[in-house]
Amino acid sequence: MHTGLDLAQDAVALTAQLVDVPSVSREEKALADLVEAALRDVPWLRVERDGDAVVARTELGRAERVVLAGHLDTVPIADNLPSRMDAGGLLWGCGTSDMKAGVAVQLRLAATLEAPNRDVTYVFYDAEEIAAEFNGLKRLVDRHPDWLAADFAVLMEPTACRVEGGCQGTLRVEVRTTGKRAHSARSWLGENAIHKAAPILSRLAAHEPRRVEIDGLVYPEGLNAVLISGGHATNVIPDFCTVTVNYRFSPDQTQEEALQRVRDLFEGYEVVLTDSAPGALPGLSHPAAAAFVEAIGTEPTAKAAWTDVARFSALGIPAVNYGPGDPALAHTREEHVAAAAVLEAEEKLRGWLAG
Template identity: 80%
Template sequence: MPHELDLSQDAARLTAQLVDVPSVSQQEKALADLVEEALRGLPHLAVDRDGDAVVARTRLGRAERVVLAGHIDTVPIADNLPSRLDGNGLLWGCGTSDMKAGVAVQLRLAATLTAPNRDLTYVFYDAEEIAAEFNGLKRLVERHPEWLAGDFAVLMEPTDGKVEGGCQGTLRIRVETTGRRAHSARSWLGDNAIHKAAPILDRLAAYEPRRVVIDGLEYREGLNAVLVEGGHAGNVIPDSCAVTVNFRFAPDRSEAEALAHAEEVFDDFTVVLTDSAPGALPGLAHPAAAAFVRAIGTEPAPKDAWTDVARFTALGVPAVNYGPGDPKLAHAREEHVAVAAVLEAEERLRGWLTG
C-alpha cells in the first residue's frame, strides 16, 4: 500500500494507485486517510472530514458552485487485486470502473485546478455499496448539509462517458404467505405456505413493466423476485414463506405511489415494505445541467439504476451522473476500465471548468 497518493501523475496511473488500496465498504479508512492527507497539502482547498468521508472546497467567490462527488468504497474483492494494465490499454482490478477511475479524476482536478471558472466542492464518501443506512453521503446530508451546498452536482458514477440524467427509485417488499405446519409424511394435515407462493411468482412472470419518457429520456421499470425464504426442515410442511420483490421505478413516481402500485399487484397477499429510496428526475433543462451536457458533447441517457443523485435532488441541487468506466462491468470479477476513457473524462471536465 502506498504511503501517499501521487496527484502529479495522470488520472489513469492514479486510478491504479487507488485500486491497489483495498477499500471494501466499511473498510475505507486507509484510503480515506490517504485522500485527506493529499488534499490537506493543497493550499487552495479547505478540507473537512466526517468518519471516512472527506470534503474539500475552493473559496474563490465565484458566481456558481459545482459539487463533484464519488464514493471510495468497493464491493468485496473477487481475486482481482492488485490492478494490472494489459497491452490493450485496459486497467483491470476491483473498483476500476465503479468508481475509482472517477475518484482519480476528481483528485486530479482538485490538485490542478487552482483558479477554476466555478467554485468547486469535491466529496469523497464511504459505504455507498451497502445498505443505505451506512451511506457516507447520507451521513453528510444529515450532519453537514452545508458542506454539500451547490448550484449543480456531478456524481462520478461510471456512465461510459455519457451524461446520465436522474435515476430510478427502488423499493423492496416481502410478499408473505402463511399455512399450517405438519409432518411431511402426513402432508394432508398441513397447509404448504411455499406452494401458496406460486401465484406470486406467476404474477411476476406475467408482469409487463412500464416504460416512460421524461425530458426525452426513456426510463424502464422492473418488478422482480430477488429472494425466496421458506421451510424448516426436509420433513416439515412449511407454515410460512416470503418472496422479496425489488421494484425499480421511474422517477415520475413517488415512493408512496410506487408502494401503492406494488400493493395493487399483490392485492390479496400480505405486503411488508422493507426498504425504499426515491428516484430523481433528470432535470436536464436546468441551465447548469444543460451547459454541462453541451460541454461533454454526448447525447444524454437515463440512469438505469439508483444513485446518490437522488440525495442531491432532495437537497435542491440539480445533479447528473457522469464518469469513465462501463457500468455493466461494475461489481464483476472481470471489472476494468479503458485508460483512454479515464483521460478523456479528466480532459472534458477540465475543459468545462476552465473554458
C-alpha cells in the same frame, strides 16, 4: 505503509496508485488519509473531513457552485490486486471501474484547476457499496448539508463516459402467505403455504413493466421476485411462505406511490415493506445541467439503477451520473478501465470547468 498520492501524475497513473491502496467498505481510512493529506497541500482548497469522508472546496465567489462526488470504497477484493496495465491500454484491478478512475479524475481537477469558472466542491466519501446506514454521503447530508450546498452535482459513478440522468427508485417488499402445518404423508390435513404463493408468481410473470419518459429520457421499470422462502422440513407441509419482490421504479413516482402500486398488484396478500429509497429526477432542464450535457457532448440516457444522485435530488440539487468506468464491469473479478476513457473524462470535465 503507503506513500503519498502524486497528484502531478496523469489520471491513469493516479488511478493505479489509488487502486493499489485497498479500501473495501468500512476499511477506507488509509485511502481517506492519503486523499486528505494530498488535498491539504493544494493552496486554493478548503478541506474538511467527517469520518472517512473528505470534502474540498474552492471559495472564489463564483455565481454557480457544482459538486463532483465519488466514493472511495470498493467491493471485496477478488484476487485482483495489485493493479496491472496491459498492452492494450486497459488498467485492471479491484475498483478501477467502480470508481477509482472517477476519483482520480476528481483529484486531478482539484489539484490543477486553481481558478475554475464555477466554484467546485469535491466530495470523497466512504461505504457506498454496503447498507445505506453506513453511507458516507448520507452521513454528510445528515450532519453537514451546508458542505454539499450547490446548484448542480455530478456523481462520478461509471457510465462509460456518457451522461446518465437521475436514477430509478427502489423498494423491496415481502409478500407473505400462511397455511397449516401437517405431515406430508397426510397432506390433506394441512394447507400448503408454498402452493398458495403460486398466484403471486403468476401476477409477477403477467405484469407489464412501465417505460416512463422524463426530460426525453426513458426509465424502464422492473418488478421481480428475487427471493422465496418457506417450509420447515422435507416431510412437513409448510405453513408459511415469503416471496421477496424488488420494484425498480421510475422517478416520476414517490416511494409512497410506488409502494401503493405494489400493494394494488398483490391485493389480498400481506405485503410488508422491508426497505425503500427514492429515485431522482434528471433535472436536465436546469441551466447548469444543460451546460454540462453540452460540454460532454453525448446524448444523455436514463440511469437504470439507484445511485447517490438521489441524495442530491432530495436536497433540491439536480444531479447526473458521469464517469469513465464501464458499469458492466463493476464488482467483477475482471474489473478494468480503459486508459483512454480516464483521460477523456478528465479532458471533458476540465473543458466544462475551465472553458
